Amino acid sequence: MAVEIFTHMIPFLFVLAVVYGALDYSNVFKKNSVKSLVSLAIAFFALTSQFVIDFIYGILPYAVVLFVVVFFLAFIARLVGGKGKERKIDWSLAMIVIILFLIFLASYGEDIITSLLPSMPVENFMYAVGLILILLIFYAVYKNWSGEETQQQQ
Secondary structure (H helix, E strand, O other): HHHHHHHHHHHHHHHHHHHHHHHHHHHOOOHHHHHHHHHHHHHHHHHHHHHHHHHHHHHHHHHHHHHHHHHHHHHHHOOOOOOOOHHOOHHHHHHHHHHHHHHHHHHHHHHHHHHHHOOOOOOHHHHHHHHHHHHHHHHHHHHHHHEEEEEHHH
């Protein structure tokens, strides 16, 4: 019973979120209540078609990967935001990005390297990347601490 509810709830929520987001972004309707009503109607209509449910379950893994990549790129864009002299790097955010990259590299790095560079020894490449990332982390910590000390002195 509970599994059957989730098999229909996931496509419902996905369609609801995508349609509401599209309506909100396109600004077709000015009122939020109209956007909500239209997106609810389309989401309920999507539940009546098994083809739509199967299609959503087919694209959902790719959509999740796409959303993660888009949010990660937005995360990096926020990291290096600003223009010209206003440009300030948030070093705490930089450390988080570096740590996330290390986790990704530890999980999938060997597979990526062997598929992209089959003639390069994986161990040497991983050591070099690890050393560079450790140096970047130390530099980020140095910049973060030195920035806080100068702000406290002023």
